[in-house]
Amino acid sequence: MESLILPCKTILPSKIPEKPAQSKVFSRNIPPKLTNDAYLKRLCKLGRVSEAFSTLDSCGSTVRHNTLSHLIQSCIDSNSLDLCYKLHACVKKLIKKPDPFLETKLVGMFAKCGSLDDAFAVFDEMRQRNLYTWSAIIGACSRENRWGDVLELFYWMMADGDVVPDAFLFPKIVQACGNYGDVDTGRLIHGMVIKLGMNNELRVNNSILALYAKCGWLSSAKRFFEGMEVSDRVSWNAIITGYCQAGEISEAQRLFDSMQKEGIEPDEVTWNILISSCNQLGKWHVARELMNEMESHGVKPDVCTWSCMILAFAQNNKRLEALNLFGEMLLSGVEPNGITLMAAISACSSLKDIRKGKEVHLFAIKLGYGEDVLVGNSLIDMYSKCGELESARQIFDMISEKDVYTWNSMIAGYYGAGYCGIAYDLFKQMQESDVLPNVVTWNMMITGYILNGDEEEAMDLFHRMEKDGGVKRDTASWNALIAGYLHHGQKNKALGIFRQMQSFGVKPNSITILSILPACANLIAMKKLKEIHCCVLRSNLESELSIANSLVDIYAKSGNIKYAKAIFEGMPSIDIITWNSMATGYVLHGCFNEAIELFERMRRLGCRPNRRTFASVITAYGLAKKVDEGRHVFSNMIEEYKILPCLEHYVAMVNLYGRSGKLDEAFDFIKSMAIEPDVSIWSAFLTACCKHGNVKLAIHAGEKLLELVPDNGFTQKLVLQLYDLCGIPKDSLKIKRPRIRKVPIEPVSLSLIEDKNVVHTFVTGDPGQLDGKSLHSWRESIELNTKASKYHDMLSFQEEGTEETAGVHSEKLALAFALIKSPQTSQTIRIVKNLRMCDNCHRFAKMVSKIHGCEMYISDSKCIHHFKHGTCSCGDYW
Numbered sequence: 001m002e003s004l005i006l007p008c009k010t011i012l013p014s015k016i017p018e019k020p021a022q023s024k025v026f027s028r029n030i031p032p033k034l035t036n037d038a039y040l041k042r043l044c045k046l047g048r049v050s051e052a053f054s055t056l057d058s059c060g061s062t063v064r065h066n067t068l069s070h071l072i073q074s075c076i077d078s079n080s081l082d083l084c085y086k087l088h089a090c091v092k093k094l095i096k097k098p099d100p101f102l103e104t105k106l107v108g109m110f111a112k113c114g115s116l117d118d119a120f121a122v123f124d125e126m127r128q129r130n131l132y133t134w135s136a137i138i139g140a141c142s143r144e145n146r147w148g149d150v151l152e153l154f155y156w157m158m159a160d161g162d163v164v165p166d167a168f169l170f171p172k173i174v175q176a177c178g179n180y181g182d183v184d185t186g187r188l189i190h191g192m193v194i195k196l197g198m199n200n201e202l203r204v205n206n207s208i209l210a211l212y213a214k215c216g217w218l219s220s221a222k223r224f225f226e227g228m229e230v231s232d233r234v235s236w237n238a239i240i241t242g243y244c245q246a247g248e249i250s251e252a253q254r255l256f257d258s259m260q261k262e263g264i265e266p267d268e269v270t271w272n273i274l275i276s277s278c279n280q281l282g283k284w285h286v287a288r289e290l291m292n293e294m295e296s297h298g299v300k301p302d303v304c305t306w307s308c309m310i311l312a313f314a315q316n317n318k319r320l321e322a323l324n325l326f327g328e329m330l331l332s333g334v335e336p337n338g339i340t341l342m343a344a345i346s347a348c349s350s351l352k353d354i355r356k357g358k359e360v361h362l363f364a365i366k367l368g369y370g371e372d373v374l375v376g377n378s379l380i381d382m383y384s385k386c387g388e389l390e391s392a393r394q395i396f397d398m399i400s401e402k403d404v405y406t407w408n409s410m411i412a413g414y415y416g417a418g419y420c421g422i423a424y425d426l427f428k429q430m431q432e433s434d435v436l437p438n439v440v441t442w443n444m445m446i447t448g449y450i451l452n453g454d455e456e457e458a459m460d461l462f463h464r465m466e467k468d469g470g471v472k473r474d475t476a477s478w479n480a481l482i483a484g485y486l487h488h489g490q491k492n493k494a495l496g497i498f499r500q501m502q503s504f505g506v507k508p509n510s511i512t513i514l515s516i517l518p519a520c521a522n523l524i525a526m527k528k529l530k531e532i533h534c535c536v537l538r539s540n541l542e543s544e545l546s547i548a549n550s551l552v553d554i555y556a557k558s559g560n561i562k563y564a565k566a567i568f569e570g571m572p573s574i575d576i577i578t579w580n581s582m583a584t585g586y587v588l589h590g591c592f593n594e595a596i597e598l599f600e601r602m603r604r605l606g607c608r609p610n611r612r613t614f615a616s617v618i619t620a621y622g623l624a625k626k627v628d629e630g631r632h633v634f635s636n637m638i639e640e641y642k643i644l645p646c647l648e649h650y651v652a653m654v655n656l657y658g659r660s661g662k663l664d665e666a667f668d669f670i671k672s673m674a675i676e677p678d679v680s681i682w683s684a685f686l687t688a689c690c691k692h693g694n695v696k697l698a699i700h701a702g703e704k705l706l707e708l709v710p711d712n713g714f715t716q717k718l719v720l721q722l723y724d725l726c727g728i729p730k731d732s733l734k735i736k737r738p739r740i741r742k743v744p745i746e747p748v749s750l751s752l753i754e755d756k757n758v759v760h761t762f763v764t765g766d767p768g769q770l771d772g773k774s775l776h777s778w779r780e781s782i783e784l785n786t787k788a789s790k791y792h793d794m795l796s797f798q799e800e801g802t803e804e805t806a807g808v809h810s811e812k813l814a815l816a817f818a819l820i821k822s823p824q825t826s827q828t829i830r831i832v833k834n835l836r837m838c839d840n841c842h843r844f845a846k847m848v849s850k851i852h853g854c855e856m857y858i859s860d861s862k863c864i865h866h867f868k869h870g871t872c873s874c875g876d877y878w
């Protein structure tokens with residue numbers, strides 16, 4: 001350790017002995033005969049470096065070191081590595097004894113001409129290195145951002161023990177510590193600086209301060225800053241940057257004020273630090289105010305200020321403002337750079353404003369950014385998004401040094417327009433180019449193929465990417481497949497991929513979970529849902545609000561309201577979506593009291609309900625048959641919350657009246673509606689009329705429905721039945737709607753039930769593997785108790801044929817499947833049906849729950865029915 005703080009023993013360049021000049025007598029007419037050295041220098045001065053080298057060869061060892069140093073400088077000026085090599089070879093021949101001065105010059109020469117390897121080669125061979133040598137090599141590494149090398153060199157230098165950095169070299173090393181995140185070395189240097197008595201060197205102090213601030217050691221930075229005897233603008237900028245990076249904008253602003261009080265005027269760097277950190281925190285409006293303030297302080301916003309603001313606007317969906325700002329920037333006379341142009345073009349791209357985009361493009365060409373890869377990439381994106389693929393392709397072809405983004409933007413453009421084939425060709429070309437496809441490219445190809453229905457090719461790419469492409473699959477690769485399958489409704493395949501992903505040890509992210517969860521939003525996916533939930537817990541994703549919200553929603557939809565509630569109550573923070581998911585869940589399960597209580601709780605906590613909340617609450621009051629309260633909430637929503645009712649609220653209101661049998665009020669309400677009633681309103685009203693046996697109004701609702709959807713066979717059948725009940729001749733329907741001619745196609749009724757991880761599908765009229773005899777006797781034993789009047793049946797909704805014509809309804813078959821096998825079951829039966837349950841089956845299911853003493857969930861196209869002790873959660877109204 002002691003060796004680290006040895007006083008500086010810098011070896012100064014050795015003196016070069018003067019050699020006597022050969023001739024000092026010049027003739028007037030004959031050009032003076034120059035000495036070798038003078039001649040060489042003259043050639044260098046004239047830029048004839050190659051000639052100088054040929055001369056050098058013939059000079060032998062008579063050339064002075066000072067002349068060689070001159071030649072080295074000429075090589076640096078010519079920036080030619082070739083010349084560097086030649087000179088290096090000559091110097092090696094000419095110099096017999098080591099000369100640290102010349103060798104240091106050579107290190108610098110190679111570094112400056114772009115070959116750090118050669119610089120290191122010379123450096124490594126040196127037997128004596130002085131402060132200049134170390135400074136040259138460290139400076140070279142630092143210029144190329146090779147911070148790790150800088151730190152290694154520093155430790156090597158310390159181990160050598162002869163040289164200690166000076167006030168110029170220290171800051172370079174400290175800067176490397178900051179960029180490499182190595183605070184420990186920085187602190188070591190801090191100690192050295194104190195022991196060396198250099199703690200009054202402003203340059204060194206500023207570098208230490210910047211290191212602490214940059215690495216988030218804010219309290220150390222603060223203490224150091226306060227202890228600095230002298231500080232300048234650089235010091236203030238460093239400490240302000242520290243606070244900005246920590247997100248402590250108010251403290252940064254306080255420092256900003258103190259700085260001015262101490263008489264140091266902020267410069268554009270200071271302003272830009274504040275502006276850019278406000279933007280990073282999403283406070284773009286504060287940033288914009290700061291920019292105005294900056295101008296009023298007489299500091300002109302520079303290209304960094306403008307670019308930062310324009311980018312912030314473009315990224316915060318304020319694209320028009322971004323473009324306006326771009327215009328202002330041009331007016332103020334500041335020339336945009338690549339970043340500004342890119343931000344402006346991406347704003348045009350999001351706005352799909354091709355006209356403006358073309359203007360910016362022209363401007364970019366004028367400024368010489370026509371072939372700039374950053375600008376070009378954003379242009380490709382802009383032209384493809386605006387549907388001008390040919391222009392996009394022209395730009396693509398023009399960019400000579402394409403990077404991976406260039407290729408990806410163009411491939412994405414072709415996919416976006418549905419040109420899978422061309423995209424694939426380009427992908428092939430890319431593989432043969434010197435830019436290899438990255439994981440984004442591969443994922444894009446997979447997404448493109450699967451969305452376009454070519455599952456096989458997508459899977460093939462998925463398998464090939466690691467083996468042939470040498471690209472490691474990431475979570476997004478798996479997500480691409482999952483999203484693709486879900487897009488085509490292939491939930492099971494998507495779930496299969498999800499499982500495979502885990503068996504491969506790939507952790508799903510929130511995108512995976514949020515896309516796969518809705519695949520479990522049904523009564524028979526409970527096990528899968530729990531499996532995904534476990535995965536969420538294993539991946540520590542449960543605290544993400546969007547995921548917790550989705551879990552509440554999907555648990556409710558999969559028929560497990562208790563789990564939904566447990567998750568809801570356990571959430572550390574919730575938002576309006578959470579409240580709504582829970583409320584919708586309660587309503588779906590017929591738990592109106594819980595839904596109303598939730599609404600009260602929400603209001604007590606001061607959370608503002610939105611339109612979805614109101615729709616659920618009105619429905620809950622409907623389920624509770626509390627018409628006045630529901631009506632009050634509806635008017636409260638309009639008057640107090642200024643929310644204009646939309647269809648879902650109107651439907652909820654019709655149901656509110658309808659469930660309580662207030663048909664006239666429901667009808668008046670429909671007539672008073674501010675918008676034209678649609679199918680959902682008349683369907684709700686028709687349900688209400690039929691459930692309460694009001695044939696006249698039911699006919700009105702049915703006819704209204706047929707006006708809107710004339711071809712609906714189910715409504716036609718119902719209206720004809722209603723006519724029959726009232727004694728209206730059947731052909732009056734034909735007179736009203738002469739278009740009805742074709743035979744309505746009856747939808748296939750399906751019921752699904754899961755048993756031992758296998759989903760069984762039952763179709764109405766097809767008992768499948770069920771034994772016909774036992775099915776019949778079981779049905780009879782239950783139906784004995786469930787007879788209904790003929791009149792009641794006429795008013796019943798029958799989305800499928802009656803059992804006399806179509807055979808046993810599918811949900812009964814599914815129930816029989818579950819119960820004939822194990823009649824005394826304590827299990828909860830879960831069935832998913834695609835059509836609306838008929839009255840008969842509903843009565844049957846209630847009786848089953850009573851006789852067998854079991855619990856059943858049956859979801860149909862209307863709601864989830866929860867049968868228990870002979871009743872249903874829907875209150876016989878669905």
Ligand SMILES: [Zn+2]
Pocket residue numbers: 809837838839840841842
């Ligand atoms: Zn039925």
Ligand SMILES: [Zn+2]
Pocket residue numbers: 842865866872873874875876877878
């Ligand atoms: Zn029901």
